[in-house]
Amino acid sequence: MEKQILEIADRLKNLREKLEYSPEKAAQICDIPVVDYLNYESGEADIPVGVLHRMARHFGFDITTLLTGEQPHVHTFDLTRKGKGVTVQRRRSYNYESLAANFVNRKAEPYYVIVEPKEDPEIVVNSHPGQEFNYMLEGQLKILIGDNEVILNPGDSVYFDSALPHGMQAMNGRVARFVAVVL
DSSP states (O other), X not given: OHHHHHHXXXXXXXXXXXXXXXXXXXXXXXXXXXXXXXXXHHTSSOOOHHHHHHHHHHHTOOHHHHHHXXXXXXXXXXXOOTTOSEEEEEETTEEEEESSTTBTTOSSEEXXXXXXXXXXXXXXXXXXXXXXXXXXXXXXXXXXETXXXXXXXXXXXXXXXXXXXXXXXXXXXXXXXXXXXEO
């Protein structure tokens, strides 16, 4: 996981520098403190997907570029076989698999997400521009959305303003699996 975080951090820094933005300006774009941004860019802290989305949208490049270092290249369709998407282990307990990373000019970012259970009851929240749709496949998931707490079971879904602080936690000591679509 640490190697991938360092690679993403390095790509983020290189892109910011090529576009001649200061770390302060990049932090402002992401709506985060400069110290947090610098920790992401140095690889000292894992970069939330929301920060990657903000940077990609603002700078006009695809998030795939940050995640893999490659440009998307498919224009007609992008078939992703089971377990073959671009994987990003965001935090120790979250694993995201991009389901359309090679499609050029995507209007949405679909992910297969696995949330491992953890002993720490604190839910880490993040936010990003746009909207998000989550559809539960397996397990039980507690999601905080702003001041609201929602429990999702298989077959349940939630659609929300992802600018609101949100975070999740697998329940009952079992892994939770869901499809997330970020718009």
